[in-house]
Amino acid sequence: MHQLLTIEDLKVYYPVYGSIASRILGKPTAYVKAVDGVSLAIGRGEWVSVVGESGSGKTTLAKAIVGLLKPTAGTILFDGIDVARLSRRDWRRRGLRRRIQLVQQDPLESLDPMMPVGEQIREALEANGVARGGEARRKALEALEDVGLTPPEEMYKRRPRQLSGGQRQRVAIARALALEPDLIVADEPVSMIDVSLRASILDLLDKARRRGTSVLMITHDIATAWIYSDRIAVMYLGKIVEEGSSNSVARDPRHPYTAALVTSVPSLASRKPPKWPVEGEVPSGLRIPGGCRFHPRCPLATSECKEREPAETVENGGRRYRCIHPLPPGGVWKPPRRG
Amino acid sequence: MAQKFNARLAIAAAVVLIIILAAGFYLFAGQGGEQAAQAPTVVIGVTDSVTELDPATSYDFFTWEVLSNVMAGLVTYDPDTGEIVGDLATGWEAREGGKVWVFTLRPDAKFADGTPCTAQDVVRSIKRVMTIGGDPSWLVTEFVEDVRAIDDYTVEFRLKQPVGYFLAVVATIPYHPVHPNYPDNEPAPDATWGGCGPYKISEFKRGEYIVLEPNPYYYGEKPKNGKVIIKFYESSQALRAALEAGDIDVAWRTLNPADIRDLQDRGYNVKEAPGLFIRYIVVKVDAPPTDRKEVRQALAAAIDRQELADRVFQGTMEPLYSMVPSGLWAHYPAFKDKYGEGANIDLAVQLLRSVGYDENNKLKVELWYTPTHYGDTEAQLAAVIKEQWEATGLIEVTLKSSEWGQYVEQLSQGQFMLSLLGWYPDYLDPDNFLTPFLLSTANTWTGTGYVNPQVDELLQQAMTETDQETRAQLYKQVQEILAEDVPYIPLLQGKLYVVLGPNVVNVEISPLQFLIYSSIEVTG
């Protein structure tokens, strides 16, 4: 399969100024390894979700992909271009800004409160050379209509505060879609939206995907990811611990962390696996445990897990995971007893 | 946390308590203060400050006043007659036509610690002034070639040229002997050893106060008070408020004219003395339009000095019609003779028209003043002069001001067409009111540009002349030329005011305008 986006061993470290003195001197006391060697590929028209808890590095990954962060190491090949090395100017010059679009979590924060929403779509069109003047305005109106904001003329003039939360996120998506991007990176696109409206937002992305746009969704909600995506990658402390088709990862995980995640999700179903116990909390990115980084919380951990960083196991069908003691098929139904 | 909070509360409570205590103290201070006073202390308030307590470097009026009270010079002025009389010197003699002066000293003069004051001290002090080369040193170096002690009680001065008024110069502070502790070749701005005058300095807190106590070894009359405290205030309002609040017994330099009058109206005893402080306008004579004599004369004629004195100074200054103040022996009111007493508008108009000014072509002049150096009345003075000049209908006045540090530089560079200035004499002689202004080699600092060879000759002649009659005659001629040429327009002459608190019964001012601290008498 021809991949649109190929991430190879990506690392993004943040400097940490542990003391005021270190900040003044500009000398970091440590680095947070927010993304620590991630490889991931997305095909054209594919929907991939990256699932993880807060602190897993999933948002950093998204920011690196859209060029908001300079990676520490690794490559991000987008349609053959290594965008990880590009300057901000090159991003614009090579037209990548149009081709990769970002949809953020909080539309109220990501839209300019002072500008009519239609204008915000229009300026994006003009800045990326998609259309100018009256043509741009017409396209912006169309984009609003496409996401169900009607009447578009009326909506065009509204400022973000004059819209409801769901409408705002539609605007954000309309702006992204208006540019006809090849890839949409959606960072928790519905976590701030009322439950009853979430599906309508995700459907917009799904529609775009069906037209050939690839979607990379960052989310903590594995149930949603499971429903919408083709593939799911589970991140833990800066690494992808498991990746594969969404059904296999969500319903039949190999990695104990994924098992803990999926069994913790509240469900209405009559038949669901018992909860997998995990200890403690996600440790800080400053102190990543040695060996398998999940071992201190893992119910299956052995001394080996402490010492050796697990290598990637790739199954047939492209499913991969990093675990020394992977669950057998259906293993999620049999959680270990802990003493 | 709780403890810290309580500690803070406790501090706050303590502060409040102390303030209440202070209030109580002030409430009862009236009763308490009276019984405590046995040797009456006098508290004098001034808006001046003491700059450097070293006669070799200090060069301002008020510091000289304090020094004159803690030091004694060879000669001094008799407060009653205004004549120069001996102080440390019991006698003197001018030799070689006034080129050599010999003084004989009294044997009983002593510094405040009992050290005798001898001819060697006098010589050393004066040489010290010459070596250090401070601001006032020119008062010595201009005149004195050499000074030496012939014996313990005889001092001989050899001058560069004969000086008729050398005694007046010797009466100035740089000639006062200082205590041997003063280092020979460096200034001692905070030194309190003093000289052999009636007082010694017991405490000096720069910018706040200075405390004087009688010099127990003083040869003259004992002071009429036990102690003198001089407090320095930032403004005349503060000074006045302090007097009214009873913080001070004597309000000395400088109250606002309005306050003097008002305090008088409120029953305060106000002592008035003629003053030698003069106010005048410097006229630039070497640039248009004031390079025309008629213009200058017109400006001089249009001034109504009495109005200035009344409206601006509430009568605390008097009209002045010459640069030599009235009361000094060579005074001749040349401007009154020439232009009359009040505003001579007709003459002014006539003069202006004679050089081509009319209602459509008004004379445009700039009058400069400096807003604070001469007190807070300066702006009003300028405003009223502007009114007076503009009353001619032919003059348009623009007022400009700059603060002192800048003003004097602009002045000396001749940047001002017309500028308000004042003058305190360095020594008491008509020469000091004429030479610095009119002698073409000495008047560059005023920026007037005035040069008149005839005046130069007259002044030179008067300087070396020792006969007072002849000198008076020469100075009269100079003053007549002054009124004709108008490089300066004399305006006003100050009067001195001391406002006395209810306890003060006597106070005297010396001819040099210094308050004589030892004369202050308080009751209770």
Added chain:
Amino acid sequence: MAKQAILARPGGLMVTAGLSIILFYVALAVLAPILAPYGPTEVSVPKELAGRPQPPSPEHPFGTNELGYDVLSRIVWGSRVVVQVVALSAVLSMAVGVPLGLVSGYYGGPVDRVLSLVMDSVYAFPGILLAIAVASVLGPSVGNAAISLMVVYVPTYFRMVRARVLELKARPLMESLWTAGLPDHWIILKHILPNVAPTILVVFGLASADAILTEAGLSFFGLVVVYPEADWGLDLYYGKNWLLSGAWWLTLFPGLAITSFAAGFALLGEGLARMMGEERWS
């Protein structure tokens, strides 16, 4: 937002009151020739009374000063100087401080660090002293006073604008603008500036209130206009000389004018701040 509700909004009353005061003084300044009963240096009492201040009377509601000038008229005329100096200095300070703050905050880097250090140093120094030092270089005039105030308030605008830009930069909005492919100059002009504008307005109110006081201080030390030109601070300076003689009107009225005008701006600034829900302004 409904217009009639402005009074009901937080700070609305303050903004309204502040604006009224400001407009009142601006009107006074503009209409001084019509409104002032006398000229600023017109001897408006008989000459024999012109040597002493005269208390308030029907002809002179605020009394006269020692030269016979009408105090009310001088306050009216004086408003011209204050309004001019404050307006001019605000325009100058904004013209310098706002663009510098925008660019410095947006781009960051060594230039930003040096600029911030300079601005912070000046900002930390007592403004009145700085203004006095500069004003005494330049000499008394309205323009020079405005320049002196500019030196004091450029850092205020700079710091506030820069801080706000940094705040904005940390928001998701900026990421959204960058990823939308907008060029920097466009982001600064079309997005950052409008979002910083309310801040600028608040700073304008608060800094102008302070500027009036600094102007009064300069004027008090004779560094704005040359007497007998009318200016509140200068009139207060000379008027205070008569306070102890009982002529309270020479002190009270100019002081009230200074304080009330400054209070107008303070109310405006603080009211706006409260309206925008951002109360933390130093």
Added chain:
Amino acid sequence: MVLKIDGLIIEYRTLRGPLKAVDGVSLAIGRGEWVSVVGESGSGKTTLALSIPRLLPANATIVGGTIEIEGVDVTRLGEDELRRRVRGRLVGVVFQEPGATLDPLRRVGDQIAEALMVHGLASTKEEALRLAGDALEKVGVPRERVSSYPFQLSGGQRQRVAIAAAIALEPKLLVADEPTTALDVVVQSRIMDLLDKLRDDMDLSILLVTHDIALAAERSDRIAVMYAGKLAEEGPAGEIVIGPLHPYTRGLLDATPDLWGERRKPKPIPGSPPDLRNPPSGCRFHPRCPLATSECKEREPPEVRESSGRRAYCFHPLTR
């Protein structure tokens, strides 16, 4: 009954006019019972929860109805009595982002001990700190943590400490206002386990406010679904998720993805929640309701009661 709310009406004064955030809600919780109030933003669920310890903001007024806790009508109590008898004592509260309720400048033990001393449950500081330690242990935090500052604790510990502070006075009712919204599922599940354990250990009644009907269904005995300030439906948790009576409950269930259910796209509820300053006439859900008739527009829906104690407010209740 530990809690009995009857006909509660709460109004907010806002700049753009008054709004009824809670409009005639009745609800009861028995001893040791866990009731969840489910609703979207603006449904009034938080207002309802915070009205119980009377912790509403100043612009909110209880216009009508009663709230009885252990027989005491808290709507009648003065501020001082509320403080002494109700808050902390009868009702403990866990807020959204529980960790944020800890004073960052004080040691956690001091904060808990203070409440114990204020309410007279401990007479000395030592005793109070000991009891505070007990409370920490109950929530699974080592008792040495009494002398820690909040910033020295991990995020999860802070949440637990906040819960410890809420139960330290051994209240009868714990009101938890979306305590896990900001948390990841793994942590959420453990906090819920903790609440469950506390309920058992202390015979605590729990009122949980959440927007996640699946979470409510998994944990609680009964669920109350709120929509636009009104109760839509209330009853035993199991019955409600299996066969909701109210179309809104149905919509909510259909909009929620279920990892262990059928893999189908969730169905959004059309439209958006109403503006409570200007609520729809009749049944408030009618503009979004697929079953709405003209009747729904005009009249308030009637109460439909079932023998199991279930009730719903709808003209066209669904049948199983």
Added chain:
Amino acid sequence: MGSLARYIALRAALIVPSVLILYTIVFVVLRVIPGDPVLAVLGTKSVPPEELERIRERLGLDKPLYQQYIEYLMGVLRLDFGESMVYTGRPVWNDIADRFPATLELAVFGFLASVVLGLASGVAAVKGRGPIRALANFYAVTGYTLFIPWIGLILIYVFAVNPILPFRLPVGGRISPEVGLREVTGLYIVDSIITGNIPALIDVLAHLVLPSVTLGIVLGSAYARLVRSHLREVLASEIVAGYRARGIPEILLLRHALRNTMVPIVTYMGLQFAILLGGAVLTETTFSWPGLGTLLLERIELRDYTAIQGVVIFFAFMIGLVSLVVDVIYALLDPRIRY
């Protein structure tokens, strides 16, 4: 604590550039002023011109500007602030040393007064009722617009000239010399306490009342405003909600809220110190207070370059020092701060 020491050293080092910046500004400003310290003192005395030249030479005013700039700076590095240009042979340092205690005393008491007033009215503006609350609010917003010389004069009139209290407060100066205080530190409060001179202590405090109250009234409003807004914020925060939910009495709650309020306010105090010094200048002139502000004004008029430079450098240094101290206090108040 080692890191604290390191931090303090760093912060102290940071004072240097800002002192240098201010010195440079002042040096440039001073040298472009027309004006001459020599003429300022002797300008209207009949001093011969060659004498004036000689004095200029002695003061080093004949040297090129850059040389003057560097020489003075070098002097400052050796803690030598030069000699006054108008008072022969008097080191500027002596002037500063003479005047600084006065300014410090005024600043400290003005500061105390402003904090007391600011706290009280800030709290009243939030928790007060009816007219008290309105008044406190009004003061908080407009208090600082009171022109210091004006309010000072009014206080003088009311408490000293026509006292409404049964006693008069002193109107100027720091002490009545009659009380005979032996000077040790120059801080009269301290001196009177360590010499056990109670009448002097009372006298000094009485002298401090009006100036510090004047300063306190004007500066207090800034604190009132800050206390008001931060207190409102804190009272609306989860922290207070938590306390309230635990049934903590209002008064205790207010205390905890105030402590949380003080944290941001303390940081502000560092900046406020500059305003305090500025206000002290006007207060000093109004109350004949022999401090650094009046010294500076005096010397500006006389163009005493070295003295002006010295005072400005000293001011800048003090401001830096105070902000350093404030930061350390901040750390003590807030256990979260780490260096």
